[in-house]
Amino acid sequence: MATKPSIPKGTRDFLPEEMEKRNYIFNTIKSVYAQYGFRPIETPAMENLSTLMGKYGEEGDKLLFKILNSGDYLHDVTDEDWREHNSNKMLKKLSEKGLRYDLTVPFARFVVQYRDQIKFPFKRYQIQPVWRADRPQKGRYREFYQCDADVVGSDSLVNELELIEIIDTVFSKFGIRVAVKINNRKVLAGIADMIGAPDKIVDITVAIDKLDKIGLEAVNAELLGKGLDDRQVAALQPVLLMQGGNREKLAALSQILQASEMGVKGVAELTELLDLLDGAEIRNTVELDLTLARGLNYYTGTILEVKALDVQIGSITGGGRYDNLTGIFGMEGVSGVGISFGADRIYDVLNQLDLYPKSAAMGTQIIFLNFGPAELRYLLPLVRRVREAGIAAEIYPDAVKFKKQMGYANDRQIPYVAIVGEDEMAKGVVMLKDMATGEQNPLTIDQLIAKFH
Amino acid sequence: MATKPSIPKGTRDFLPEEMEKRNYIFNTIKSVYAQYGFRPIETPAMENLSTLMGKYGEEGDKLLFKILNSGDYLHDVTDEDWREHNSNKMLKKLSEKGLRYDLTVPFARFVVQYRDQIKFPFKRYQIQPVWRADRPQKGRYREFYQCDADVVGSDSLVNELELIEIIDTVFSKFGIRVAVKINNRKVLAGIADMIGAPDKIVDITVAIDKLDKIGLEAVNAELLGKGLDDRQVAALQPVLLMQGGNREKLAALSQILQASEMGVKGVAELTELLDLLDGAEIRNTVELDLTLARGLNYYTGTILEVKALDVQIGSITGGGRYDNLTGIFGMEGVSGVGISFGADRIYDVLNQLDLYPKSAAMGTQIIFLNFGPAELRYLLPLVRRVREAGIAAEIYPDAVKFKKQMGYANDRQIPYVAIVGEDEMAKGVVMLKDMATGEQNPLTIDQLIAKFH
Numbered sequence: 001m002a003t004k005p006s007i008p009k010g011t012r013d014f015l016p017e018e019m020e021k022r023n024y025i026f027n028t029i030k031s032v033y034a035q036y037g038f039r040p041i042e043t044p045a046m047e048n049l050s051t052l053m054g055k056y057g058e059e060g061d062k063l064l065f066k067i068l069n070s071g072d073y074l075h076d077v078t079d080e081d082w083r084e085h086n087s088n089k090m091l092k093k094l095s096e097k098g099l100r101y102d103l104t105v106p107f108a109r110f111v112v113q114y115r116d117q118i119k120f121p122f123k124r125y126q127i128q129p130v131w132r133a134d135r136p137q138k139g140r141y142r143e144f145y146q147c148d149a150d151v152v153g154s155d156s157l158v159n160e161l162e163l164i165e166i167i168d169t170v171f172s173k174f175g176i177r178v179a180v181k182i183n184n185r186k187v188l189a190g191i192a193d194m195i196g197a198p199d200k201i202v203d204i205t206v207a208i209d210k211l212d213k214i215g216l217e218a219v220n221a222e223l224l225g226k227g228l229d230d231r232q233v234a235a236l237q238p239v240l241l242m243q244g245g246n247r248e249k250l251a252a253l254s255q256i257l258q259a260s261e262m263g264v265k266g267v268a269e270l271t272e273l274l275d276l277l278d279g280a281e282i283r284n285t286v287e288l289d290l291t292l293a294r295g296l297n298y299y300t301g302t303i304l305e306v307k308a309l310d311v312q313i314g315s316i317t318g319g320g321r322y323d324n325l326t327g328i329f330g331m332e333g334v335s336g337v338g339i340s341f342g343a344d345r346i347y348d349v350l351n352q353l354d355l356y357p358k359s360a361a362m363g364t365q366i367i368f369l370n371f372g373p374a375e376l377r378y379l380l381p382l383v384r385r386v387r388e389a390g391i392a393a394e395i396y397p398d399a400v401k402f403k404k405q406m407g408y409a410n411d412r413q414i415p416y417v418a419i420v421g422e423d424e425m426a427k428g429v430v431m432l433k434d435m436a437t438g439e440q441n442p443l444t445i446d447q448l449i450a451k452f453h
Numbered sequence: 454m455a456t457k458p459s460i461p462k463g464t465r466d467f468l469p470e471e472m473e474k475r476n477y478i479f480n481t482i483k484s485v486y487a488q489y490g491f492r493p494i495e496t497p498a499m500e501n502l503s504t505l506m507g508k509y510g511e512e513g514d515k516l517l518f519k520i521l522n523s524g525d526y527l528h529d530v531t532d533e534d535w536r537e538h539n540s541n542k543m544l545k546k547l548s549e550k551g552l553r554y555d556l557t558v559p560f561a562r563f564v565v566q567y568r569d570q571i572k573f574p575f576k577r578y579q580i581q582p583v584w585r586a587d588r589p590q591k592g593r594y595r596e597f598y599q600c601d602a603d604v605v606g607s608d609s610l611v612n613e614l615e616l617i618e619i620i621d622t623v624f625s626k627f628g629i630r631v632a633v634k635i636n637n638r639k640v641l642a643g644i645a646d647m648i649g650a651p652d653k654i655v656d657i658t659v660a661i662d663k664l665d666k667i668g669l670e671a672v673n674a675e676l677l678g679k680g681l682d683d684r685q686v687a688a689l690q691p692v693l694l695m696q697g698g699n700r701e702k703l704a705a706l707s708q709i710l711q712a713s714e715m716g717v718k719g720v721a722e723l724t725e726l727l728d729l730l731d732g733a734e735i736r737n738t739v740e741l742d743l744t745l746a747r748g749l750n751y752y753t754g755t756i757l758e759v760k761a762l763d764v765q766i767g768s769i770t771g772g773g774r775y776d777n778l779t780g781i782f783g784m785e786g787v788s789g790v791g792i793s794f795g796a797d798r799i800y801d802v803l804n805q806l807d808l809y810p811k812s813a814a815m816g817t818q819i820i821f822l823n824f825g826p827a828e829l830r831y832l833l834p835l836v837r838r839v840r841e842a843g844i845a846a847e848i849y850p851d852a853v854k855f856k857k858q859m860g861y862a863n864d865r866q867i868p869y870v871a872i873v874g875e876d877e878m879a880k881g882v883v884m885l886k887d888m889a890t891g892e893q894n895p896l897t898i899d900q901l902i903a904k905f906h
Binding site: 003004005006007008011012013014015016019020023034035036037039040041042043044045046047048050051062063065066067068070071072073074082085087090091094095096097099109110112113114117118119121123124129131133142143151154155156158159161162165276279280281329330363364367370376377380381384387390391392393394395396397398399408411412 | 457465467476495496516538550563565567595604609729732823830844846849
């Protein structure tokens with residue numbers, strides 16, 4: 001036999017058992033999105049490179065998968081190009097398309113392209129794979145699904161409220177206990193303002209983000225290393241050391257940030273959101289966390305992240321508000337807010353906590369064994385009735401040995417086996433074997449159907 | 454504003470209205486596949502070019518989208534390669550991966566790769582996009598979904614029966630009247646045998662396939678042009694002119710083909726399949742059609758195609774049995790049979806016949822208007838109860854003018870609008886407006902929920 005075939009590194013096949021679990025995750029998320037009035041869209045896997053390049057930073061440009069032009073792709077490449085041997089420059093002539101890197105940039109492109117057909121506020125969800133030429137490692141793939149929902153064309157914090165309700169509902173359905181961490185980019189900007197280092201906001205948020213991991217001393221050292229002076233680092237301490245509940249933190253912030261217009265606005269937004277959340281019945285904890293920064297620099301307001309309480313794993317959902325996502329495609333002034341569920345991590349959490357519905361409930365319920373043409377003729381109309389009653393059923397296609405057929409039923413973990421031989425045919429019944437208990441009973445087809453309802 | 458962004462030619466975005474219709478199609482197909490014990494798998498969008506190349510003929514190799522290697526993709530290209538300027542030869546150094554061209558070859562690769570984990574007979578379905586660098590034209594796209602189901606590891610014609618039942622059930626659910634055309638490759642091979650031109654089987658089937666379109670005379674001329682002699686073309690006439698019902702055709706074939714071992718086997722298979730179909734309750738017509746050839750040369754037994762009766766359009770589903778699909782990856786002797794629904798054409802047929810469920814039934818059922826913070830506080834717990842009762846509901850996020858909010862409800866075709874002002878708050882009710890009739894009634898939240906159940 002030839003060498004076993006394989007797939008590109010960092011990509012995955014999904015076998016039926018995995019697919020059934022993944023579908024459970026996607027279907028749960030979809031149903032909650034729909035419950036809140038979000039509607040599905042899809043965009044092509046390939047986008048023009050002009051849409052993608054420059055949107056994810058220099059590193060992101062490198063991580064885009066590029067599609068070689070069709071036909072004679074060398075057509076436009078000159079000897080001069082070849083002598084220069086510049087991969088980047090030649091790329092423009094070899095490739096016009098790339099695989100989407102996330103769902104956010106294609107969505108921004110979509111909103112601008114269909115601005116005249118879309119009704120705003122536009123609430124969409126999108127569940128599709130994305131591709132990144134990252135170095136594959138445990139839990140990081142080159143192809144993975146994103147599950148995004150966004151509202152664009154509305155500034156109202158009711159959108160943030162509803163997205164947090166969606167998160168709360170989805171994880172309650174899964175049975176995963178979570179903490180929803182929230183923060184606001186305007187508050188972070190206010191903090192940078194307040195210590196007189198507005199241009200250092202990225203360095204400050206990156207450093208704050210590490211507080212949990214490396215501790216206060218190391219964070220302070222890093223801030224000094226980034227060019228903040230002693231006075232500025234000292235001024236940051238009340239923020240870094242802030243304790244207490246959400247409302248206490250807000251009260252403290254409102255003091256600290258009173259001189260920063262941006263900071264005051266951020267505090268007002270957080271206050272309004274907490275007020276709205278008080279009126280809702282959120283089952284999980286929502287916690288104001290000033291160390292939450294989120295890397296993506298298009299966020300301008302609320303930011304949020306979700307942590308599983310019972311499993312050690314990174315953020316399993318994230319999101320935030322952006323004021324000008326469509327600006328990159330020339331359409332200004334469209335504010336939006338969105339979230340993205342991390343399906344791969346949720347998959348791992350559900351596995352670790354053993355929270356999946358029994359696989360038996362997701363697949364074939366009953367298999368009819370096959371003893372030959374006469375028995376088959378008798379069976380076919382019965383199986384049809386069982387299926388029409390909404391019960392997933394199989395017939396073993398080949399009239400092979402009983403043991404082989406039972407082995408298949410067993411391996412597949414099909415909960416019931418229906419056995420019809422001469423005896424059963426004569427009596428007009430089906431022998432139903434419960435594979436869990438081993439018990440078997442002769443039933444009419446009506447009795448059999450009733451058993452599953 | 455910058456130029457409007459766009460997407461690569463031959464690709465599509467799907468807006469919510471289209472997505473809801475497409476999901477209706479995919480969900481219907483999935484549910485019937487599952488009813489018959491088929492289980493989902495997924496494979497990566499990218500496959501190694503070694504998996505894909507040479508599997509679709511020379512033309513197919515050209516139509517594969519190739520992915521440029523990451524990083525310095527020019528690394529392995531030499532000056533010598535450049536001087537040769539041979540796109541094909543250089544390709545091996547620039548690209549190792551391509552986008553899948555269909556679901557069949559990746560499935561064959563999958564079966565071989567996981568042969569030790571899979572239980573045979575293995576019944577899988579797979580609904581994923583495929584990519585082809587074809588010249589785009591009406592109804593032909595560079596990215597489109599395939600919806601395949603296959604059984605591998607079983608020779609039984611019960612599989613063919615069940616796939617035809619699946620086709621019959623799916624189109625009955627859609628309300629599309631169809632004819633299922635069946636034939637058998639062994640019969641076609643037998644015909645080629647019988648006229649003493651076994652090496653001309655491809656030319657003969659291609660010519661027969663055109664009978665409907667170009668007529669008998671032109672088919673005969675084409676056959677002569679392909680190197681058949683007058684005697685051979687004359688011997689073919691009884692086949693080309695064959696009339697009558699399925700059983701009559703079979704009887705005639707069994708006479709004509711009695712000297713061909715292959716032909717006799719094909720007739721026996723068709724007879725057994727028709728016997729099995731007699732025992733089933735197929736709602737649509739199943740018709741033995743000797744002009745059905747299907748282009749793909751891996752088919753070896755039953756072949757089938759589905760035509761819509763009430764719309765002029767090509768085949769909307771096709772399939773067949775192949776004896777050795779996994780042979781291309783070194784695993785011999787695994788017979789399989791499969792079908793593939795043509796989702797894009799089914800989409801068009803449902804549109805033309807106006808057979809979609811009302812879009813109202815698929816999206817948001819009710820929208821609560823937003824008159825400001827006090828009303829919102831009152832609303833939030835009510836909306837939550839409505840959603841928990843399984844009713845898809847929205848809140849208009851911004852407290853903008855009544856007319857604008859009503860305009861949104863109208864544009865979105867949301868069937869009910871809930872209006873809560875001071876009056877309703879005082880009385881503990883919600884004013885429910887039926888957008889179809891214009892009627893409005895004050896209801897308690899319990900009465901409102903009851904209305905949707």
